Amino acid sequence: MLGLRGSAAVLSDVSHRLLQTLTFHGIKVQGIRVGGAEIPDNKRLAVSLQSIFGVGRSRAHQILSALNIENKLTIELTGRELMSLREYVSYTYVVGEDLRRCVIADITRLKGLQCYKGIRHEDKLPCRGQRTKTNSRTAKKGLNAVTERFKAPRN
Numbered sequence: 001m002l003g004l005r006g007s008a009a010v011l012s013d014v015s016h017r018l019l020q021t022l023t024f025h026g027i028k029v030q031g032i033r034v035g036g037a038e039i040p041d042n043k044r045l046a047v048s049l050q051s052i053f054g055v056g057r058s059r060a061h062q063i064l065s066a067l068n069i070e071n072k073l074t075i076e077l078t079g080r081e082l083m084s085l086r087e088y089v090s091y092t093y094v095v096g097e098d099l100r101r102c103v104i105a106d107i108t109r110l111k112g113l114q115c116y117k118g119i120r121h122e123d124k125l126p127c128r129g130q131r132t133k134t135n136s137r138t139a140k141k142g143l144n145a146v147t148e149r150f151k152a153p154r155n
Contacts, residue, residue: 032074032077032082034049034052034082034085034086034089035052035053035054035055035086035089035090035093035095035096036052036053036095036096036097036098037051037052037053037096038051039051039052039074040074041073041074041075042073042074042075043073043074044071044072044073044074045060045064045069045071045072045073045074045077046060046061046064046071047060048074049063049064049089052089052095052096053095053096053097053099053100054093054094054095054096054099055089055093055095059093063085063088063089066088067081067084067085067088069081069084069085107121124139125139125140126139
């Protein structure tokens, strides 16, 4: 009985992998990658584009309207639509790892300048004017803890 359940799980896993690697008109569809991120197949295109770092709700709708693609399921994309989507996103916008690198470079530049925002980033405190007397508890979580070696000796 136990062996049958295990073999059924293996069969379902194999069939799931076969469905992921189908070919349509010479293009292999295996978890569509756009902008350095794998977008989900079973969601609408406007929602699945939001899984790319740097693409939100408004930008996803801008992309679809610029390419004249209707908001259908991602798995229903044709080869031409997929290629035009990849090219448009990669050449028009800074997304994915490139955007992450730009943000990190900007933060390190601010830290090097020792400006107010750079100092707040170094101290891991909010730098956009939020109050810190009552809020930002997660930012200040480890800052108030005094370790053993910094405590004053007791007599």
